[in-house]
Amino acid sequence: MDTDNLDNPASSVLDGLGDRIRAMRSERSMTLQDLSQASQVSVAMLSHIERSRSTPSIKVLDRIRSALNVSFSSFFEENSDLPPASNTAVVTRSTERPLMRFDATGLIKELLSPARGTHMEMMKLILQPGGYSGEEPWRRVGEKCGIVLQGSFELTVGSQTYNLSEDDAFQFDSAIPHSFRNIFDGTSKIMWIILSEEFG
Numbered sequence: 001m002d003t004d005n006l007d008n009p010a011s012s013v014l015d016g017l018g019d020r021i022r023a024m025r026s027e028r029s030m031t032l033q034d035l036s037q038a039s040q041v042s043v044a045m046l047s048h049i050e051r052s053r054s055t056p057s058i059k060v061l062d063r064i065r066s067a068l069n070v071s072f073s074s075f076f077e078e079n080s081d082l083p084p085a086s087n088t089a090v091v092t093r094s095t096e097r098p099l100m101r102f103d104a105t106g107l108i109k110e111l112l113s114p115a116r117g118t119h120m121e122m123m124k125l126i127l128q129p130g131g132y133s134g135e136e137p138w139r140r141v142g143e144k145c146g147i148v149l150q151g152s153f154e155l156t157v158g159s160q161t162y163n164l165s166e167d168d169a170f171q172f173d174s175a176i177p178h179s180f181r182n183i184f185d186g187t188s189k190i191m192w193i194i195l196s197e198e199f200g
Helices: 014-027 032-039 043-050 059-066
Strands: 099-102 107-111 121-127 142-150 153-157 160-165 169-173 178-182 189-197
Touching: 014 043, 014 059, 032 043, 032 059, 043 059, 043 142, 121 153, 153 189
Parallel strands: none
Antiparallel strands: 099 107, 107 121, 121 189, 142 169, 142 189, 153 160, 153 178
16 A cells, blocks of 8 residues: 555544454453453553543553454454455455554554454554654564565664665564664555464
8 A cells, every 4th residue: 555545544443443442352251450450551541542532552552452362453443445354355455454553653554464363464564754663662472574665674673673674574583572663764664474372
């Protein structure tokens, strides 16, 4: 998807995120207190997120994902203009991919995976100049890999930092704390693949 199309509000899925989190919590018979304890996110923050009064950071959303034992792609849900989510789809068209925008960190996640709720997730990360993964390093049981499609970015895995340019590829154990930042003076795009062992 071209960045020229990223201003289309129909493509962003954060507006309905609170409803989806509430539904997942209810399906698991979890109270807000239960989810708060499991995710280490305050009840007040969770309540604001579920009522769409607050947009979670990527890190907070990942804590909620882990507590609910779901894949990150479970938070993506197309609107009525797009095909419904599927666990068996094979192809996703460039016009059918939902986005999540995290304005505070200059990051957009575009879901490329046609199938949802699987152990493998494929996304395109679109990083604005200075965009980054968040204040805290990430970690998840599994592996991550990818390739720089456009621009360049700085990837830190453990104590090692790597500067990657267009067509450079990477792979690492995602249980190791890691983070990334756009060091290009324009938009950078990274194909990002996650193989998770956390949920079943």
